[in-house]
Amino acid sequence: MKHWKRILSALLIGAMALTLFAGCDKKVKVEDELLDQMADYCSTIGLKVEKEKDNRIAETAFHFLSSRCTGKLDKNFFGKTKNWKWTPTENGKEFLALLPDQETSWYRISWTLLPSDPKSQYYKDPQVIAAAVMQDAFIEGTNSYETFNSSLIFEDTIHVSIAQGKIGGYTYCLVIQRRSSVN
Numbered sequence: 001m002k003h004w005k006r007i008l009s010a011l012l013i014g015a016m017a018l019t020l021f022a023g024c025d026k027k028v029k030v031e032d033e034l035l036d037q038m039a040d041y042c043s044t045i046g047l048k049v050e051k052e053k054d055n056r057i058a059e060t061a062f063h064f065l066s067s068r069c070t071g072k073l074d075k076n077f078f079g080k081t082k083n084w085k086w087t088p089t090e091n092g093k094e095f096l097a098l099l100p101d102q103e104t105s106w107y108r109i110s111w112t113l114l115p116s117d118p119k120s121q122y123y124k125d126p127q128v129i130a131a132a133v134m135q136d137a138f139i140e141g142t143n144s145y146e147t148f149n150s151s152l153i154f155e156d157t158i159h160v161s162i163a164q165g166k167i168g169g170y171t172y173c174l175v176i177q178r179r180s181s182v183n
Contacts, residue, residue, distance in 0.1 A: 031162050034130040034175070038160060041138055048157045058161035058176045060098055061109065065174070066167045068094075073111050073167050078145045096147060099178075106154045106179040110137035110144035114164075114171045133173050154179040 031051075039049040052058075068091050069077055078092035088096070096102050112133045136143040148154070161176045 029126040030129050030164075030173075033126040034133055034162065035160060037127075037130045037134050038138075038158070041134065042158060046156060050157055050159050052159050052161040052178075055161045055163055057100065057178070058163035058174050061095065061176060062163035062165055062167070062172075062174050064095060064098055066165065069168045071168045072113070072170055073172065074143075075145055078109075099176075101180065102147070103149065104152065104181045104183075106146075106148035106152075106181075108137065108144055108146045108177040110141075110175045110177075111167075112136045112143060112173045112175075114173055116171045129173065133175060137175050137177070149181075152181040152183055155182050 035049060035051055042049050065073060065077075077089065078095065079086050079088040081087075099105070099107055110133070112129075112135075114129065114132075157179065159178045159180075161178070163174045165172065167174075
């Protein structure tokens, strides 16, 4: 009986490890697919795309957003428009303060609401998630916030940082794009 318990225990540990590695692999595939799609898109407008060394910028921003935002994330979190003038909220000011070299860099923060069920068809193909993120980040821009000093000139490389998780009870993919100034 002890022998069967050991075998069963080993099988269970192996299955759990396989599940963990398969889940990590999907996230890496989504990030790789997203970077590929971004590079293809940006090459058409004369820009290059590079992944940040690590996802620290996006992870820090994600932690801030998840601790402050209690519902669905929208542009009103960052600021309000009144009489055609954009005014940052306190949350928006604090968020921008987290971004390295914010005064001298161009930033676009975009977020995509993802289905909360990991068994959804949506998660079976990394191209589907990457296409949805591209739609929000570049094409429509409805779920994105951009900040930069218009008097500066920026390099032609976009550095990308990505994080995924829950904000206000909703599952999001957060993408932060950064271009440094050349002045």
